[in-house]
Amino acid sequence: MIVSELKFLLNQRLTLKQARQTHAAVLVHKFHHLQPLLVHQLLVSSRGYSFDLLQYVKSILRHAGSPDSFSWGCLIRFLSQHGQFREACSAYCEMQALGLCPSTFAVSSALRACARTEDIVGGRLVHAQVNKYGFSGCVYVQTALVDLYSRLGEMQTAQKVFDEMPERNVVSWNSILFGYLRLRNLDMARNLFSEIPEKDVISWNSMISGYAKAGDMKHAGELFQQMPERNSASWNAMLSGYVDCGNIELARELFDAMPQRSEVSWIAMIGGYSKCGDVESACLLFDQLGKKNLLSYNAMIACYAQNGRPTEALQIFNGMIECGLEIVPDKITFSSIISACSQLGDLKLGSWIELQMEKLGIEKDDHLATALIDLHAKCGSIHKAYELFNSLKKKDVVAYSAMILGYAVNGKAVDAIQLFEEMADAHICPNSVTFTGLLTAYSHTGLVEEGYRSFNSMKNYGLVPSADHYGMMVDLLGRAGHLEDAYNLIKTMPMQPHAGVWGALLLACRLHNNVEIGEIAARHCFKLDPDRAGYQSLLSNIYASVGRWTDVKQMREAVEEKASAKIPGYSWVEST
DNA sequence: ATAGGGTTAG
Numbered sequence: 001m002i003v004s005e006l007k008f009l010l011n012q013r014l015t016l017k018q019a020r021q022t023h024a025a026v027l028v029h030k031f032h033h034l035q036p037l038l039v040h041q042l043l044v045s046s047r048g049y050s051f052d053l054l055q056y057v058k059s060i061l062r063h064a065g066s067p068d069s070f071s072w073g074c075l076i077r078f079l080s081q082h083g084q085f086r087e088a089c090s091a092y093c094e095m096q097a098l099g100l101c102p103s104t105f106a107v108s109s110a111l112r113a114c115a116r117t118e119d120i121v122g123g124r125l126v127h128a129q130v131n132k133y134g135f136s137g138c139v140y141v142q143t144a145l146v147d148l149y150s151r152l153g154e155m156q157t158a159q160k161v162f163d164e165m166p167e168r169n170v171v172s173w174n175s176i177l178f179g180y181l182r183l184r185n186l187d188m189a190r191n192l193f194s195e196i197p198e199k200d201v202i203s204w205n206s207m208i209s210g211y212a213k214a215g216d217m218k219h220a221g222e223l224f225q226q227m228p229e230r231n232s233a234s235w236n237a238m239l240s241g242y243v244d245c246g247n248i249e250l251a252r253e254l255f256d257a258m259p260q261r262s263e264v265s266w267i268a269m270i271g272g273y274s275k276c277g278d279v280e281s282a283c284l285l286f287d288q289l290g291k292k293n294l295l296s297y298n299a300m301i302a303c304y305a306q307n308g309r310p311t312e313a314l315q316i317f318n319g320m321i322e323c324g325l326e327i328v329p330d331k332i333t334f335s336s337i338i339s340a341c342s343q344l345g346d347l348k349l350g351s352w353i354e355l356q357m358e359k360l361g362i363e364k365d366d367h368l369a370t371a372l373i374d375l376h377a378k379c380g381s382i383h384k385a386y387e388l389f390n391s392l393k394k395k396d397v398v399a400y401s402a403m404i405l406g407y408a409v410n411g412k413a414v415d416a417i418q419l420f421e422e423m424a425d426a427h428i429c430p431n432s433v434t435f436t437g438l439l440t441a442y443s444h445t446g447l448v449e450e451g452y453r454s455f456n457s458m459k460n461y462g463l464v465p466s467a468d469h470y471g472m473m474v475d476l477l478g479r480a481g482h483l484e485d486a487y488n489l490i491k492t493m494p495m496q497p498h499a500g501v502w503g504a505l506l507l508a509c510r511l512h513n514n515v516e517i518g519e520i521a522a523r524h525c526f527k528l529d530p531d532r533a534g535y536q537s538l539l540s541n542i543y544a545s546v547g548r549w550t551d552v553k554q555m556r557e558a559v560e561e562k563a564s565a566k567i568p569g570y571s572w573v574e575s576t
Numbered sequence: 577a578t579a580g581g582g583t584t585a586g
Contacts, residue, residue: 112577143579171579175579237581239581295583297583299583302584338585371585374586401586
């Protein structure tokens with residue numbers, strides 16, 4: 001009688017509270033055989049993972065009259081499915097310690113957990129048990145092994161397991177295909193793909209995205225045309241392929257042609273516009289996107305931050321917090337937001353952001369720490385920046401560049417140059433941003449020879465100096481009084497020099513009071529950046545230094561004319 | 577039970 005009542009209860013969706021009551025009944029009446037049903041129901045009906053739930057289930061399992069393998073298997077599978085990989089692994093170990101024989105789904109879930117955490121040691125341990133318990137004939141377990149070694153990049157082992165499988169399903173094929181594609185081994189992948197007896201949409205999608213990631217849109221497109229049925233992931237793989245190779249027009253064509261656009265499509269498209277600097281189009285899409293989630297907010301915030309519009313990045317961030325949907329920012333949001341604070345030079349805001357991160361329990365990974373290095377360096381706390389730099393698990397080119405630039409803008413040129421050498425010793429290849437930092441450092445020290453040498457060394461790394469790099473060299477040469485050399489360098493530029501380059505030359509001419517070159521530089525500045533009055537003042541000062549008062553007067557009038565031409569109230573609008 | 581598509585730092 002009570003058994004049927006309990007069974008009825010257990011087949012309902014149970015809350016944690018109801019489960020505790022049922023559990024009490026189970027204990028009182030020693031219906032231990034119902035415990036697996038209880039655990040199973042609890043996990044199946046739960047809305048998701050929570051710490052309380054885990055603790056409760058574990059307490060049932062630990063105090064169960066007889067340890068039972070089925071319940072442990074349910075728990076491990078549940079944890080593995082809900083991304084709690086570490087917990088899944090430790091539950092697996094605990095079950096082992098109880099002397100229980102694992103089920104096939106406990107083993108495959110444990111393998112999945114090891115694969116996702118890239119736990120090679122744990123994975124091999126479970127693998128050893130697979131043979132011991134005689135799961136060599138189980139497709140699911142064997143497929144999980146193929147998946148494990150594929151994710152770890154150990155393709156020889158993956159292939160061996162795959163070859164020895166007594167039977168395979170399409171998931172087994174997809175798992176090994178995934179492994180070769182991850183290693184960018186397109187030849188192997190192509191051969192394998194052609195051998196798959198019954199390709200499903202995932203096989204096709206994996207292959208398409210493999211080609212797309214390798215930049216081979218021709219083959220990707222061919223497969224896309226050939227495939228029997230497409231889902232939104234197929235379209236998205238093509239879309240992000242075009243985005244990655246910078247073909248935003250084709251990406252947009254695809255976006256407009258898609259039968260159904262998913263959240264992913266919108267975000268990929270916004271990211272595409274962001275990368276090619278078309279902020280307006282990105283913004284337009286974002287506004288058209290009806291209900292926004294964390295990832296679409298992240299994409300738009302990143303778009304503004306990466307395109308030098310920090311204020312708008314912060315506005316979107318505020319909009320996200322106050323939208324009423326209770327979207328919680330994650331480490332990706334904060335990476336962009338910290339970058340925005342840095343661009344604004346706002347350490348106060350930055351500190352507030354750091355506090356929010358602590359409150360949310362967001363751990364500082366290397367990505368975030370690098371953003372913080374930049375923030376602290378730009379705001380003058382160079383020691384804090386170096387502390388963060390030292391705390392990095394792995395120092396990559398981005399981290400080094402941030403730190404080198406940090407030293408450079410804080411006038412610590414010697415430290416910047418030293419760090420650059422340290423980076424070379426660590427066999428990390430510099431890129432163009434690294435050289436921005438290094439050249440900034442040289443231009444602060446006035447070490448012309450060394451600066452010039454490092455500028456010329458860029459090509460040894462396969463780097464082409466940008467207009468900004470030329471600008472820094474002009475600044476370095478100019479400040480040191482080599483005005484002719486600076487002017488000649490501009491003349492050799494393969495691209496159109498922008499106002500900043502001529503501005504650096506003009507500034508140097510003011511420092512050394514050179515009228516002849518100063519006039520040339522000023523003429524270009526007027527033309528390239530007609531809205532700014534600063535250039536006229538500089539030239540006027542140069543004229544004054546040599547007593548050409550008529551020209552001085554003419555320049556001053558030009559400055560005043562500009563000032564009065566401004567729309568009244570403009571600066572008020574700008575400051576609100 | 578096993579698989580695929582999106583957002584982050586200089």
